[in-house]
Amino acid sequence: MNxxxxxxxxxxxxxxxxxxxxxxxxxxxxxxxxxxxIHNPYGDKSDDKILEFCDDIVKEFLDKKxxxxxxxxNTASAKSADRLRKKYPQIPIIxxxxxxxxxxxxxxxxTTLIMATKGTIESEKFHKLYDKYNNHKTYLMECVGLADIxxxxxxxxxxxxxxxxxxxxxxxxxxxxxGCTHYPLIQDKIKNVLGNVxxxxxxxxxxxxxxxxxxxxxxxTDSTKKGNIEFIDSSNSExxxxxxxxxxxx
Ligand code: DGL
Numbered sequence: 133m134n135x136x137x138x139x140x141x142x143x144x145x146x147x148x149x150x151x152x153x154x155x156x157x158x159x160x161x162x163x164x165x166x167x168x169x170i171h172n173p174y175g176d177k178s179d180d181k182i183l184e185f186c187d188d189i190v191k192e193f194l195d196k197k198x199x200x201x202x203x204x205x206n207t208a209s210a211k212s213a214d215r216l217r218k219k220y221p222q223i224p225i226i227x228x229x230x231x232x233x234x235x236x237x238x239x240x241x242x243t244t245l246i247m248a249t250k251g252t253i254e255s256e257k258f259h260k261l262y263d264k265y266n267n268h269k270t271y272l273m274e275c276v277g278l279a280d281i282x283x284x285x286x287x288x289x290x291x292x293x294x295x296x297x298x299x300x301x302x303x304x305x306x307x308x309x310x311g312c313t314h315y316p317l318i319q320d321k322i323k324n325v326l327g328n329v330x331x332x333x334x335x336x337x338x339x340x341x342x343x344x345x346x347x348x349x350x351x352x353t354d355s356t357k358k359g360n361i362e363f364i365d366s367s368n369s370e371x372x373x374x375x376x377x378x379x380x381x382x
Contacts, residue, residue, distance in 0.1 A: 136353065137362070138342075139193030140202040141166040141186075143174040144283040145372060146314030147204030148379050150228060151361075153335040154202065155380070157343055161352075162359040164196060167376065170366040173280045174207040175249025175312070182251070186212040190220060192364075199351050202342060203227040206248060206312050206334075210255035224349060226342045229261060230311030231332040236265035239307050239330060243269045247322075248311030250274040258311075271301065275312065282314040285375065290318055298325045305329060317379075 138158075140151050144167050151165055171177070171185050186208050193201055201223055203209045203216075209227035217225050230252065235244050244267060252258050253274050262270075275297070281289040302325065309332045310316050316333050323329065346352045353359070361380070365372045 137162040139198035142205040144169040144172040149316040150204035150335045153339040164362045167365045182211040200224045207251040210257040231334040242306035244307040245305040246309040279314040
């Protein structure tokens, strides 16, 4: 089943929120999902370290003869996508980014909170995006440690973190950009604190873009059967595997 698969990766479970959107419009493809949980969180690691982790994952996907790669991690995209594309021009590499352009296109006049890792917010790639689409009513929030506790599935810590760190934005923001692929997993909890905000998630756009690329490159599967999903976790956690498939199912 490995031949012709699409390789999707993240520093952990967060990338499942991207894969779920992809499967909605490309259900017949085969996928290999790589969760690099042993190195989670990426958000506070150096650029070189992140590139090294991502490079190893890309090599594994190439060994498994993947036809395309999706970087389902905003931090990894910001830090490594350009360099990986240069190094591996033989394979399409599609990378997620915070959905700030969507705010520009659909909700420009609304106050916006961008939640992302420190690594994403500090990156040059993010700064270019921010400068290009700046609505001048945007707060940037470096959510240090948040992806980590989502990865651990520690509900109590997540609630505490959100209550403490989001309170200054209550009543102030109308849009929230989920700039880390782990955050859609706690969207309801964010809503519980901030109230009625509109969420922006880059995953549906990425899925459409992936479909366009596969169509242009004539790479879409011709199978009409539902595709397979292989799950690999770098810390070999059975619990993560269970959480991953449960999330995709519901
Ligand atoms: N899911 C990630 C992202 O989209 C990475 C979180 C982390 O490992 O710090 O940025």
